Amino acid sequence: MNKDAKKLPNNIDTSHTQLIANRYELNQLIGKGGMGEVFLANDILLGGVSVAIKFLSQTIADQYQQRYFAREARISAALSQKSLHIVKVTDYGISEAGKPFYVMEYLSGKNLRDLMPMSLPMFISLTKQICLGLQCAHQGITIDGHLYPIIHRDIKPENILVVPNGMLGQLVKILDFGIAKFLNHSITYSISLGFNGTVCYSSPEQLDGGELDSRSDIYSLGAIMFEMLTNEKPWQIASESLGAWYKVHQFTAPRKISDLQLGLNVPQQIEDVIMACLAKSAKERPQNIAEIISVLDSVVAEEQPVPAPAPMQIGLTDVDNQEDATSSTFSCTPTMAAEVGLSVEQACSQLVWPQSKPIQEIVFPKLIETQTKNITTLWVMLSQEEIANHSVSQRYSKLIFLASPHPMLLWLTVLYHPRYGPKWLPSYLDMQNYYNRQLLSSLVINEQYPVIFFTLEPLHYCAHV
Missing domain, CATH: 3.30.200.20 (Phosphorylase Kinase; domain 1)
Structure with a gap:
């Protein structure tokens, strides 16, 4: 600096x-x-x-x-x-x-508001990460033998940071845990001091000064989820006064995304869970974050199903993302290349970098389908120099399972060159996600996987496998 x-x-x-x-x-x-x-x-x-x-x-x-x-x-x-x-x-x-x-x-990144509105795949990815952070807090931590469940109390877009990340592409970080509770406890209660201009995300029970539990954060999350997709708040309000917001949260039903006529194709399960989060009574909301995560995972499973083998099909289908799904020809070993009648080099030349992925050094897995089996592949973007340095190298891989704070797998690939040293290619898999479990299943069945390199420089073509 x-x-x-x-x-x-x-x-x-x-x-x-x-x-x-x-x-x-x-x-x-x-x-x-x-x-x-x-x-x-x-x-x-x-x-x-x-x-x-x-x-x-x-x-x-x-x-x-x-x-x-x-x-x-x-x-x-x-x-x-x-x-x-x-x-x-x-x-x-x-x-x-x-x-x-x-x-x-x-951390250098953008707050959630800067990314609104966003596509459905981005919405699902970021919302899932917000949920995992909140779930960890709500489950609590143990200090000196005592369990302390933690409620954020001030969930809003400005308290959610999104930063670039090599494994996830975009990583969510939630700010200010425990601080809102301290402020609300330390000062004489009043609406103007207690909410500091973020009353638009506060639950009805929070505005009433009642006892709060995790369902208050779930209400705030529902308002944010609505805004992530629409760039509008769930309620139309004549003024931004504290009194007006109080009446809205207590008595006004939220709008439905489908009624806004924004041309959005939001799955019904997503809209239903957002509306449930915004219920006036805490008893009518999802009772924990796990219920929201379950809905998100079910949508991913429906939007990105693992395709059944197609006996008459020649080539592969990329099913990582519905928005950039493409038919292409690719194989991960000479034997499999023979099955589809193409060499590895010819197949790779037809692959394209997904539009939904950032242009930066990242690693992510994709599940693709041949006429006989599904194959898990690892996609990597590096500079042309890095690709050249590690195109001929010893290859190692390791899977590390972690059960806490939630089931996840670190899939680690290492390319070692005696002159240039190791190149670490880590990929994080959330094992609560149906699609990621299919990736792992394919790894177990096939016992091998291709690593596909794309150039960081334009035109971002497939340079090596």
Whole structure:
């Protein structure tokens, strides 16, 4: 970061300009909202590693509030180590000015609102990841022998970050776990202070100041899911006043996506689960996140079924994504190439990079179909130089199963060249997903898989297998 970027703007609270906790050097303000301010900083203890520090707007002085903040921050930090989909909290404290702060991993990405509206495949992928993060929190964490289920209380697009990721393409990170609870507990309750401008995502029971459980987060998630697909909120409202929103959440039925006449082809199961999430009574909503995940997985299974063998078909069918499904010819070994009468090189030359995938160095699996069997393949995008360096190499693979926080498989492929060293090609498989279980089944049956390389440079063609 250049010297100018380290200068703090004049409008920043001067109480933040010192070295924080004798460790964090603040650089610049990168975000501001109802809960506080976020700064980019350097962790001097770790050699200047970039971190993000959030200072809460609430100033606390008495020891009870300080102890309560420390407890919530500790729980949030422990939770963040448990799920891939929750921003990691690495430190916390109270500044000399009495403002609580916590230190997070610094991530460069977009918040969910910047991606609205989105395609159905992106919606399913991102929503599933949001659900997995929330599910992990709702199931709770154990500290000192006590189980602490955690409710976010402020789920909104601005608290959901989407960052590029080599394994998943797009990785969801949820921000601010436990912080809303601390703020609501620490201050005298009032609607204007308790919701800080995000009342449009708050559940009816939250607005009434009632006891909350995971179903309150599910209500907020329903509003976000509606918006992800339509770029509109579920309710039409005359004004943005707090009173108007209170009446909407308590008494107004949400609109249906199918009634908006936006030309969207949303599966009925998706619309039904969104409407269920937005039920006024918590008893009428999905009772846990697992119910929403089950619906998402069922839609994926219906949209992307594993095709039955077609005896008269010559070639392969790419079934990874309905939007970019193409018929192509490809085989993973000379024996299989002989079955379809084509060489590996000829078959690969006809494959194209899916439009739904980003142009960057990523790895992802695809299930394709021959006339006799289904084949799991691994698609990789690298620079032409990297492909050339590892086109002739020793190949290793390993499958690592993890049961917590949810069943997942790390599928690791390594290409080793004595001169250029190893090239690691990791792929993450969520084993709660029906399609991923079919991928694994094919791996077990065939005991081998092709690795297909595409060039990072235009025209992104298939360069090697």
